Amino acid sequence: MNDQLFKTPIEYLKGVGPQRAEILKKEAAIFKYEDLLSYYPFRYIDRTQFYKVAEATPDLAHVQILVRLKSFEVIGEKQSKRLIAKAYDDSAEIELVWFQGIRWVEKNLKLNQVYIIFGKLNHFNGKAQMAHPEMELFSKENVTKGNLSLQPVYSSTEKLKQFSLDTKGIQKLTANVLEQLADKIEDVLPHYILQKYKLNSHKEALLHIHFPTDSKSLKRAQTTLKFEELFFIQLKMLRSKLLRTYKFKGNVFSQVGDKFNYFYENLLPFSLTNAQKRVIKEIRSDTQKGIQMNRLVQGDVGSGKTVVALMSMLLAIDNGYQACLMAPTEILATQHYHSLKALLKDDFVEIALLTGSTKKKERKVLFEKLASGDLAILIGTHALIEDTVQFKNLGLVVIDEQHRFGVEQRAKLWRKNVIPPHVLVMTATPIPRTLAMTLYGDLDVSMIDELPAGRKPIETIHLYETQRLRMFGLMKREIALGRQVYMVYPLIQESAKLDLKNLMDGLEVMAREFPLPQYKFSVVHGQLTAKDKEYEMQRFVKGETQIMVATTVIEVGVNVPNASVMIIENAERFGLSQLHQLRGRVGRGAEQSYCVLMSGVKLSKEAKIRLETMVRTNDGFEISEIDLQLRGPGDIEGTQQSGILDLKLADISQDQQILQEARKTVIEIFEEDPDLNLEKHQTLKKFFSVKRNGISLDKIS
Template sequence: MNDQIFKTPIEYLKGVGPQRAEILKKEIAVFTYGDLLSYYPFRYIDRTQFYKIRDLNLDLPYIQILVRLKSFEHLGDKRTKRLIAQAVDDTGEIELIWFQSISWVQKNLHLNQVYIIFGKVTFYNGKAQMAHPEMELFNKEQSNRGNLSLQPVYSSTEKLKQYSLDSKGIQRLMASLLDVCLSQIDEVIPTYLIHQYKLNKRAEAFQNIHFPADANTLKRAQNTLKFEELFFIQLKLLRSKLLRTKKFKGNVFENVGEKFTEFYENILPFQLTNAQKKVIKEIRADTYKGIQMNRLVQGDVGSGKTVVALMAMLLAIDNKFQACLMAPTEILATQHYHSIKSLLKDEFVSVELLTGSTKKKSRRIIAEQLELGTLSILIGTHALIEEPVKFKNLGFAVIDEQHRFGVEQRAALWRKNIIPPHVLVMTATPIPRTLAMTLYGDLDVSVIDELPAGRKPIETLHLFENQRLRMFGLMKQEIAKGRQVYVVYPLIQESAKLDLKNLMDGVDVMSREFPLPDYRISIVHGQLKAADKAFEMQRFVKGETQIMVATTVIEVGVNVPNATVMIIENAERFGLSQLHQLRGRVGRGADQSYCILMSGTKLSREGKIRLETMVKTNDGFEISEIDLQLRGPGNIEGKQQSGIMDLKIADLALDQKILQEARKCVIKILDEDPELLKSEHEGLKSFFAKTENGITLDKIS
């Protein structure tokens, strides 16, 4: 792309000017010609087909009908005011309904005129209705000249509409823009790939995405632009990985020494799974190469990622390096600290915890030990990356739940040593393969897909409000066996907007059903002070309380093998990923565990699918794929901080095949031409060098 014209400020486009430019910037982040060009329609009106009223049914998508307005009628009082118009064609009658902008509708729509109406059809008492239809006066002469086959529809806002920038207004700007810039759009995808995948030329793709002649033309333009978008994301990620291996040397861990061997052979209280052994071998191979390791370890809740991380840290210690583990919350950091301390036994290796709550005196001692090199493993929150924390020789860094840290926070860890430490990223949030390729495409990926021996699958039940007695019965049955129970609520205080059970009401109900002195209850939520939260947690961990009533603060970081029941109130309000994380708090011992999903009887389609999925499977990766289908990638954790997930047209839930093909092409190109020096890659190199954050190999000595 000739990038100069696309960097032109939007105010210089014919029909924009200073005022409209300001509103375009504020409302839809369109600052330049290039921004407007990639502001794609979100749907299209098919002008090739008009439906007759007699043929309407509920299964139809958004459709258009040619009707004549027959009458208007106001109904309801001031609070429930609505406007109803009767409209007809030669086969029947349809009601058009407006609940808002009533005066505008009456002022601008005229009886006995013929309109094209567009919207979703519903039925009430057997009569067809359409609420807030899009209305366009039918122009017979224009129709005879041949209207667009597919008319683009652009997202607009109330403020944009005040400047005549509704969908039609944006469409006019787009036509003006294409007139100016179409001839200046350069090819960037190599010609041989355009032929191989039957893609459009780039200019043709932009023309056809905004003004397609028919459905096939549109489909080809969409595929072209999706391929290009995903191709450049993969090129950025994989080239970054290639550059890192050239630029960043890694410390070589030559020895599998005394600490690692002693721990594995004599201290580790259980057998590693084959999946854990495989990942440790991959880490061992990485740290021996002399290239900085960047590896992602994915594993379901309870799959044993912490043990793998610990053994990798012992490998670093055997090679005279220090190690650290950074977690996103104090609860999780503390949990890792206690877990690792209990695995190591006594003073096998020196381990300390550093969080925001660490006292000043302890901080000073930790800082001295770190600089002297007498402290081997430091576990903590982002306190680890603060300026006073200086390692003597940091060789290995573990980052847990990376998506909760910003890019700068992660980079600060790298700067803790002259040669950047090897980095192991852990996540208990199973990531769909396509999302992992995009979020973590520059990392090597390991998967722990095996639970430790002796673990029984968690039994999940979905109960409605009228089955609450059954829930209480199961709780009492498990507590009688000496087990413990979590009860999780979505909110701390009552919300007028959402009809949810709140935690404090829940405490009252539980206190009546499970009274003192036979039962004791812990209460944990995000508004408690850290010390109070820790106190309540410890009471539950020690078995002094049988029931923990909590908010999702316990989603990660609590490991109580004796807890066998997880009850999630208003489960339909939680995302699949969160439900799966919460369920993973139980089933951590050898006893049969249960997850009870409580919900109201009125469930949305998505809510029903989520709960059915949880009952059907315990497989986190299967759940994550369904979650991606339901929510889309924009809502999956990690998107905000990746810097590469602002997809304009591709959809990771739907375009997995295109992503895989694009990645395959990039891998082949970088294998054969890592410097992009071949003539057929000239456009590719030029475009990539101009993109934001584009890095060229020749910048690196």
């Protein structure tokens, strides 16, 4: 097969040319033939049904009608210029209107001819009207050939449409590519896998996704292409894991030494939960095998991931190595630094912080200590990956919220030692199992699914706007007990589009209900300078103010055990994972804590599910599963930046069974044939160095 044909620049395709190629590249990221083949329709319309003009109603999504063209004229000037045509069938008359492409449409219209018109019907001044309909001359031939029973609809834009690259135009180009390449399309999966799961050949799948003959052929084509997409993600990830297991050496942490034991016996301020102990044992086991550890630790807000990370770092130090922790923001890095300093006391282990704000003089001292090995633990942001940061012997890298860092950024840390350091990834965003399988398929996964002893579950209450007095009563009661309250608003200023309670209005209401000097406020939002934000936060942390009125800026980076109430205004406007993260800001002390979800009375079905879920459960993993079902993977925090979820067709919230079958198949392949040397796996082996038919695998060295 000639793979180069699939890489042919799109301008060489019949019907494209330089101008159309430029717009396809800019608007649809279609650069080559293979990009067009994987530019899949996003929905399909049943074109077998015809309506009469009198039968068609505006509540129908789209209608198809046979009409005879009676007249047409261009009226108006400049911006108000439009083309109006009148057509009819034996039931009524319909008006067809165009505001764009007027010259081209006018040139092609033919009076007294019968047309198939297709589009969204509306009524204007009591008359049936259709704006910018799809139109084609009626003939028995084009009913069977031009109107598929299931017509694909492709994503298009105004600019694409100006070059006649609407659904019909894109479909025509796709037909040209398939006609040219049909005989060159080979299967990408071994034949026995196609048989086992009753999948199409790759050629059939591409034909039927773009030109389905019926719903059955479409379903099978979609299943095949989804399986292929998820299969190759798993193949790449699990091969990477296999290579790491057998080919990448890892430092051996052979002993549990003085630092670890002294901390555990004398400095640890609370007993470890069974979940924390289990995860530490898993890390201990990983670091004794002589291969590089790559482990993901998932744990809800407040589950004690930081202590697990610290004890892992002490394990590295006891074995003569240094450790570092990389966080995505200065706020988080600084919080980790202060948390670890507080746990370690003063001089037990030397620890330092490196961020973009670290002064040149401080950096010089820090770099010297790092190179000599005197500095045991370095906490920082992206600044850690700079070439000037040189460790004497880096043994463990802890990465907080991995999905915020690119692959190349992480790899730079691994190269800072002759033998790659062990890698421990932490995330406080509970990730659904299927998403973890796709995002972190090459990592071993540990879960801290237990809260520290003495923590009471947060009580979550949903109140409507009409029940605001109950909310004020709870706030006053908790403040009288010496506790503090968060109030979170989604906006800072009025929005003409969204009727939301905003922070400034809220402050006015609160000032009347909670007058000075008895009650004091901190106000924190994104428009404050970093210095002012820190000042306001610190007042609240020190207990100088009782109520923090804030936007979601407090979602990360604030830890106030004395805060016992979280009030979220317009809670229906927040996503589930965001609500859960905000709720996690309270419940950090031994006292009972509360989360109050305030909402309007009119709620969408999805908003009701979100708020009911929050009231029913505190389990972050259950919440993340529901969030995935409601929003899809692209919206879950961070996954869009990860790059790995650039899926063309598969949707892991809907295609969990396909994902599991694909992963199971890959595991079986590597168990039987780890080097892909068997004849039946030669197609797969080729994919590690070749890109073809729209599927790409990077070569793994």
